[in-house]
Amino acid sequence: MSSSVAIVTGASQGIGQATAIRLAKDFSALVLVARNKANLFDTAKAAEAAGAKTLVIDADLAEPAAAQAVVDQTLAAFGRIDALLNIAGAVPQIDLFDMTDEQWDNGMALKLHGARRLTIAAWPALKEAKGSVVLMSGNSAIFPKTPYAAVGTINAAIVALAKAFSDRGITDGVQVNSVLPGPVMTGRRRSYLDHWAPLHDMTVEEATARFPQEAGIARYGEPEEIAELMAFLVSPAARWMTGSALRMDGGEVKSV
Known part of the structure; x- marks a missing residue:
């Protein structure tokens, strides 16, 4: 295992937790970020058992200052950032006509703006390391129905954001992709x-x-299955893959 550092957001549960534990096989150090500090320590224990050092950061990435704080603490602890996996962000499934502005804005604040700010804050270190970024979207980006309007809209925006980052990444040597899971x-x-x-x-x-x-x-799907895809995307085997939006949904989306 080479000296390499990955930041995983949403690492306290679900796909984020599974991804962090899986990446412990490939990275020497993991920075685990989420709002639930107690659960983060559970993730850290499992990751350390697999051989990785860990840094636990309880942070709300919906707060504008949180992204830079996460990057600063990561660099202070480990001196580099090789991969960033933006997984944090649950958006409520509320009918488009019933959602309040506050509910809509809260969904945007964490999943979209949190990932945007953290990727920008980490970019200089990622550029130096020729690193990789993955942004978590979802296959509702492809069919944003009325009951899933907020999550579908945000997921579609994340796919577009990842493509925009990947465009800059071609020049800067940073690989960026998005993942669109189905029901997990x-x-x-x-x-x-x-x-x-x-x-x-x-x-x-x-x-x-x-x-x-x-x-x-x-x-x-199972969280561990999505975690395997995430691990592949930040591995050397996927290095030429950038700007891609990869679905893993058990065949739910039938379009080409």
Whole structure:
């Protein structure tokens, strides 16, 4: 394992946590960023067991000053940044006509603006290291239906943002891609199903089975499967891949 440092946001749970643990095989040090400090230490323990040093930073990347603070602490601890994986940001699935301005703005603040600010703040170090960036989008970017208008709009913006960063990256030697997962069984999705099922006179098991059927897929994805894709994108094997938006959704999106 070479001396290399990756920042992973949203590392306290779900895809972010799985990605951080997976990257511990490939990076000598990981900077784990999220708002839930207690869960971050769980991620750190698993990453350290796999051989990586860790730095835990509890930060709300919706706050404008947080991005630079994360970069400053990373450079102070490890002196470099080789990869940045922007995974933080859950956007509520609320009907377009029911959302308040505050709910819309909150979704933008963390997932879109947080990733934008952190990538810009880390860019000089990434340029020096000829590093890699991944931005987490979602396949709702391709079909932003009314109940998912906010998440679809933000995810589409993230794909465009990643392409814009990748354009600069061609000159600066920084690789940038985005990932568009489909339905993944995370703790947040389990909580949603627990809440949704009794409202529709279903058991949780019935509700869990219904969503993949409606999406036309065989099953939910697992966080570890998305983590493998993330690890590939920041590996030497994917170095010529930049400006790409990669779907991993079990076949939910049928378009070419």
